[in-house]
Amino acid sequence: MAKAIAITAGTYEQAGRRGAAADYDVGLMLTFQKGDELAFQELVERNHSRVIGLIYRFISDSTDAEDLAQEVFLRIYRARKTYKPTAKFSTWMFRITANVSLNALRSRANRRDDVSIDQVSDFGDGPRAMPDPDCAMPDVRLHQQELQGKVQDAIQALPEKQQIAVILNKYEGMSYADIARTIGCSTMAVKSLLARARDNLKDRLLLYIRTGRGRQRVG
C-alpha cells in the first residue's frame, strides 16, 4: 500500500510541498477516496495528536479536545467523495479543526450565562490543583498555575482570526503563507493579524513580564 500511496501522492503537484509527509497524507486521502479504509485509519494515526493538540489550545480541556478531534475526522471521512488535493492535506485538516474549535468556543460562550462562575476553572483542565505541602516552593507552583491560566485567557480573549493565527504560528510552527492558506486570506493579512495579536498579548501579559513571574520555575 505504501508504494501505491507514494505513487499517487507524487502525481499531485498542486499539493503544497513541505516535506514528503505532507504529500504522503494527500496520497493516503486519495487512496481512501478509492475505498481503502486502512488509508483513512493511517491518516488518523498520523495526525490525531496534532489535531487534538491544536483543539486543546483553543478550549483548554483534553477530554473535550478528543471529542472534537473525532468530529474533525468524521468530517474528513464524510468529505472523501468530494475531496480535491488543491493544497497540503494539513492545510485542509487544520481549517476543519479551527472551524470545529471555534464552533465549540461559541457554544460555550452561549452556555456561559447558565454556568455559575464557580464552575468555570481559571486554570483550564480539571479542578484547581492544591499546592503540594511537601513541595519546597508552593508559592512558585501557584504562580506557575496562575500564569498558565492567564496565558490561556489571553489567547482566548483574542478575536477569532488572531487566535487561529497565534495558535497555528506559535504551537504548530506554521509559516505566514501556510496560515494564510488555512484561514483563506492573504499573507499580508496574516502579517497584520499576528502584529495585532502580539500587541494584544503583550498588553494582557505585561504584568507577568514586568514582575518576572514568567521566569519562576518549580523545583
Place this chain on the structure above:
Amino acid sequence: MPSPCQWVRSVLAAYLGGELKPSTARAVRRHLETCEACRAHARLLEESWRLLDESPPASIRSGFTSRMMARIVEEKELQAMEARLRPHRLRRQVVSSVLGLAAGLIVGFALYAWAGLTQEPNSPIECEVSRSVTFLQDVDLLDEMAVIEAMDRLMARSSSDSGA
C-alpha cells in the same frame, strides 16, 4: 506617511518571526540599533510570546485511532439506516404535500364563499335574494309604522271624544 518607529512596530512581529525579506529585516535591525523605545517594545513582544510556552500541551490518551474507527463503524450503520428509511420518508413527504395542498384549496374555497356573501350582488339570483332581504327589512319597518298609525288613530279618537 508613518514615522520610522510606526513602520518598524508594524512589522516587528513579522521581523521577530523571521518572516521579513532580508532587505526589510536589515532595515528593521538598523532602526532597532539606534532606537531604545523600539528596542524595549521588541523586548516586550518577545517576552510575551515566550510566555505562551507556559501553556502546557494536551494530555492525549492512547487508543484514539481504535476509538475513532469504532465511531466510523457507527457512522456507517447510521448511514445504512438512513438509506433504508429514505423511500419511506419520501412517501411521507409526498402525502404531506398533497394533504397540505388539499387543505389550502378548502380554506381558499371557504374564504371565497364568505367573501361572496358580503359583497354586492351581481347575478339575477343574487339580486333577487338581495331584494328579498331588503323587503324583509322593510316589513319590519312596516310593522313599526302600523303600530305608529294605530296609535295616531287612537289619539285622534280620544281627542274627538273629549271634544265632544
